[in-house]
Amino acid sequence: MRPFIHVNCAMSADGKIAGSDRRQVRISSEEDKQRVKNLRRQYDAILVGVGTVLADDPHLTVKGLSYDENPIRIVLDPHGRTPHEALVVDGSAPTIIITDDFCEKTWDNATAMRCGNPLDLPKAMEVLAENGIENILVEGGGETIASFFRNRIVDRYTVFVGSMLIGGRISPTPVDGDGWISEGGIRLELKDTEVLGNGVLLTYSPIF
Ligand SMILES: NC(=O)c1ccc[n+]([C@@H]2O[C@H](COP(=O)([O-])OP(=O)(O)OC[C@H]3O[C@@H](n4cnc5c(N)ncnc54)[C@H](OP(=O)(O)O)[C@@H]3O)[C@@H](O)[C@H]2O)c1
Numbered sequence: 001m002r003p004f005i006h007v008n009c010a011m012s013a014d015g016k017i018a019g020s021d022r023r024q025v026r027i028s029s030e031e032d033k034q035r036v037k038n039l040r041r042q043y044d045a046i047l048v049g050v051g052t053v054l055a056d057d058p059h060l061t062v063k064g065l066s067y068d069e070n071p072i073r074i075v076l077d078p079h080g081r082t083p084h085e086a087l088v089v090d091g092s093a094p095t096i097i098i099t100d101d102f103c104e105k106t107w108d109n110a111t112a113m114r115c116g117n118p119l120d121l122p123k124a125m126e127v128l129a130e131n132g133i134e135n136i137l138v139e140g141g142g143e144t145i146a147s148f149f150r151n152r153i154v155d156r157y158t159v160f161v162g163s164m165l166i167g168g169r170i171s172p173t174p175v176d177g178d179g180w181i182s183e184g185g186i187r188l189e190l191k192d193t194e195v196l197g198n199g200v201l202l203t204y205s206p207i208f
Pocket of ligand 1: 018024048049119140141142
């Protein structure tokens with residue numbers, strides 16, 4: 001048993017999710033930002049990788065919701081690189097940092113969940129499900145999303161395509177990792193398209 005996994009991100013029309021300096025770029029339209037805000041309210045938890053915490057320092061909360069109303073924030077962080085001063089551990093919402101078995105770091109406002117060595121992602125999802133987390137919104141970045149697809153544990157993939165170009169051969173993309181060779185990769189079934197301001201939201205189901 002594992003939670004329902006929904007991967008959501010925003011990319012430029014040339015398929016990049018951040019600049020070549022890995023800094024955040026405003027890709028989403030106002031309409032897409034509102035959609036993501038509504039989406040977060042529907043999920044038990046929001047998950048990112050530690051690379052996103054270090055690059056963007058996201059809060060991962062929904063404005064106006066109390067500590068108990070907010071989704072649980074989860075960071076995949078095998079080596080405990082989340083800084084103590086990161087916004088994701090500011091105590092404004094329940095937070096879980098998933099580390100490997102050797103990580104000894106603790107955070108005042110977060111629960112450290114040790115899960116294998118190396119970190120066992122499918123096992124971590126099982127443990128979250130056993131603790132009542134039924135659905136998770138995975139918001140990035142590229143390495144994290146790749147590891148969910150690699151483990152074939154994605155149920156829905158939505159990507160907002162913003163009307164801009166970022167360029168750069170090293171700019172992050174929605175699915176980084178090692179990639180697949182030639183005939184590899186994961187096929188998707190296109191479920192829906194929606195214009196959201198100056199961009200398009202694509203909704204897919206992966207075919208595993
Ligand atoms: N446009 C968007 O929608 C969007 C959303 C979020 C982020 N971003 C951008 O994405 C970039 C960050 O992406 P990123 O790929 O560098 O970082 P990331 O995916 O946020 O984090 C990657 C790190 O998380 C850990 N990790 C992830 N999956 C793991 C797994 N299955 N097992 C063990 N560890 C795992 C590893 O940490 P260790 O290295 O410590 O092993 C890995 O290096 C930033 O530029 C950010 O601005 C864009």
